[in-house]
Amino acid sequence: MTAFFQTLGMSYEWAWFVATVCGILLIALPLMLAVAMIIYVDRKIWAAMALRRGPNVVGPFGLLQSFADGLKVFLQETIIPSAANKGLFLIAPVVTFTLALLSWAVIPFNSGAFVSNINIGLLYILAISSLGVYGTIMAGWASNSKYPFFSAMRASAQMISYEVSIGFILITVVLWAGTFNMNDIVWAQKGHVLGIINGFAANPLLFPMWVMFLISSLAETQRAPFDLAEAESELVAGYQTEYSSMAFAAYWLGEYANVLLMCALNATLFWGGWLPPLDIPVLYLVPGFIWFLIKVFGFFFVFSWIKATVPRYRYDQLMRLGWKVFLPVSLLFVVLVSGYLMATGHFQ
Amino acid sequence: MIQTIAFYLFAALTIASAAATILSRNPVHAVLFLILAFFNAAGLMVLTGAEFIAMLLVIVYVGAVAVLFLFVVMMLDIDFAELRAGFVKNFPLGLLVAVVLLAEMVLGIGAYKSGGLVLGTADGTNAAPAGTTNIEAIGALMYSRYLFLFEAAGLILLVAMIGAIVLTHRQRGDTRGQKISKQIARRPDEATVNVKPEVGKGVQL
Numbered sequence: 386m387t388a389f390f391q392t393l394g395m396s397y398e399w400a401w402f403v404a405t406v407c408g409i410l411l412i413a414l415p416l417m418l419a420v421a422m423i424i425y426v427d428r429k430i431w432a433a434m435a436l437r438r439g440p441n442v443v444g445p446f447g448l449l450q451s452f453a454d455g456l457k458v459f460l461q462e463t464i465i466p467s468a469a470n471k472g473l474f475l476i477a478p479v480v481t482f483t484l485a486l487l488s489w490a491v492i493p494f495n496s497g498a499f500v501s502n503i504n505i506g507l508l509y510i511l512a513i514s515s516l517g518v519y520g521t522i523m524a525g526w527a528s529n530s531k532y533p534f535f536s537a538m539r540a541s542a543q544m545i546s547y548e549v550s551i552g553f554i555l556i557t558v559v560l561w562a563g564t565f566n567m568n569d570i571v572w573a574q575k576g577h578v579l580g581i582i583n584g585f586a587a588n589p590l591l592f593p594m595w596v597m598f599l600i601s602s603l604a605e606t607q608r609a610p611f612d613l614a615e616a617e618s619e620l621v622a623g624y625q626t627e628y629s630s631m632a633f634a635a636y637w638l639g640e641y642a643n644v645l646l647m648c649a650l651n652a653t654l655f656w657g658g659w660l661p662p663l664d665i666p667v668l669y670l671v672p673g674f675i676w677f678l679i680k681v682f683g684f685f686f687v688f689s690w691i692k693a694t695v696p697r698y699r700y701d702q703l704m705r706l707g708w709k710v711f712l713p714v715s716l717l718f719v720v721l722v723s724g725y726l727m728a729t730g731h732f733q
Numbered sequence: 734m735i736q737t738i739a740f741y742l743f744a745a746l747t748i749a750s751a752a753a754t755i756l757s758r759n760p761v762h763a764v765l766f767l768i769l770a771f772f773n774a775a776g777l778m779v780l781t782g783a784e785f786i787a788m789l790l791v792i793v794y795v796g797a798v799a800v801l802f803l804f805v806v807m808m809l810d811i812d813f814a815e816l817r818a819g820f821v822k823n824f825p826l827g828l829l830v831a832v833v834l835l836a837e838m839v840l841g842i843g844a845y846k847s848g849g850l851v852l853g854t855a856d857g858t859n860a861a862p863a864g865t866t867n868i869e870a871i872g873a874l875m876y877s878r879y880l881f882l883f884e885a886a887g888l889i890l891l892v893a894m895i896g897a898i899v900l901t902h903r904q905r906g907d908t909r910g911q912k913i914s915k916q917i918a919r920r921p922d923e924a925t926v927n928v929k930p931e932v933g934k935g936v937q938l
Binding site for chain 1: 788804
C-alpha cells in the first residue's frame, strides 16, 4: 500500500505513514463491526442451546440488537463512585480496549495482508496479552470496592497462570515452524501432514498442544467455564461492577475482541490460518481471507458452545488445571517435540 | 523523521514516568508509573533494533514481575507518615547508592564510547552476523560460546525456585486434598444406596 501512496506524489515516509493508518483502520473498523455482530451471534447460539429465541426484536432477526445496546450505553450517564481513584478508574477500560486491538497488528488475514510483518510476531502477541492483566487489576483497585478487588485478584492470578503454559505451547509451534513470524508460521503449515493437510493440529505431536491451547485461551479470555472473574453468583459483575455507560461498553468490546483474537490465534497457529484445509490447487481459488474468517468464526462457535454447555470451574480446580496439569504436560511436549525434531534432522 | 519523533516520545515518557515513580505519593501510582517506564524503555529498545530484548522486557518485567509488585503494594496497608519518618535518617545512605549508580553509569558509557566493549559472535569474531534476526543471533551466541554460563544461570534459577518453595511451603496435618482421579472414577452405584424404609421408621446411614 505504501507504493500506491507514493504514486500519488507523497514522500516515502508520508506514504508509509498514511498506508499504516489506512491498514489500521481497515482492520480496526471491521473488527468493531465483527465484535458487535459476534455479541449478537453469541447470544443467539446461547439462546438456541437453551431452547430460547434470543434477541429477535430490533431489526430483522434481531440483527441490530448490538447496535441498539451500543446506543443505549452511549446515552447513559457515566457514574464514577465517589471513593474511586478517578484517573485510574477511567484509564482502566481504555487500557483493556486498546490492548485488545493492538495484537491484531500482526495477524495475517491473507498472504501479505497484515499491518505489520515483524519477525517476532508471536512474541509481540505474548507481550501484549501479558499486558492485558492491567486493565482488570487497575479497574479492580481503582473502584475501591470489595467485589471488583476480589475479581481483579482472581483474574490476574488466572491470566498469569495460564500464560505460562501458553508460552510453552507456543514454543512447540515455533520449534516446528522455525520462526516467530506469523505469516511464516502459516506457510510452514502448508502440506504439513502427509503433504496434503494444511495445519499443525493434524500432527499427532501437536494435536494435544492444540487442545491445551484451546482450553488455555478460554481461561486467558475469561470465558466460561473459567469466567471466575465475573462469577455473578459470587462477585456481582466482577471488576466491571462499578462501571457504567461507555466505560462498561469498552470492557465488553475489549473482551469480545480478545475472544476473536484467541480464535484467530487458534486458526493461525494450528489450523493453517488463511490456507485452505487441504493442500489441493482447486481450494486455492477461494481467497485466503475467507478461509481465515471461516476458521475464526468456527472457533467462535466452539467458544459459544462451551459457554452454553459447561458449568463454571471452582477456583482451586482452575489453578490445579493450570499449574499441575497443563504446565508439566506442555513442558513434556516441548521436550518431545524438540527431541523428535532433533532425531529426524528437521533443523538441518 | 518518524523514528526521531518516536525516540523523543519514548525517551521523554521514560524520564517523566521514572520521575513520577519517585515523586508520586500513592504507592500504587508509583508502581504503575514504573510499569510505564518499563514499557517505554522497551519502545526505545525496539527503535535501536533490539526487538527480542524489548519483547522479553515486556513479557517478563511488565507482564509478570510488575504484576507481583502491584499485588504486594495493593495488599499492603501502607502508613505514609511512617514512611516519611525515616527520610532524614536514610537520606545519606540513599545519596551514597545514587552516587555509586551514577558512577557506574558514567563508567559504562565511557567504556562504550572508547570502544572497549567486544560484542562477539558465535565463532568468536567481532562482526555482526549479516542477515540474521535478533533471536537467531542471540541463540547462536547463547548456545555455543556462552553455553556453560547460560546453563549455570539456569541452575541458579532452579535453586532459587526450589529454595522459595521450601521456604514458603508448610505442611498442615489437617488438610484434606482433593483427588480428582478418585472423584472421576466414582460411579453412581458406589455413591448411592437405594433403601425402602418402612412407614414411620427413619433411614440408617
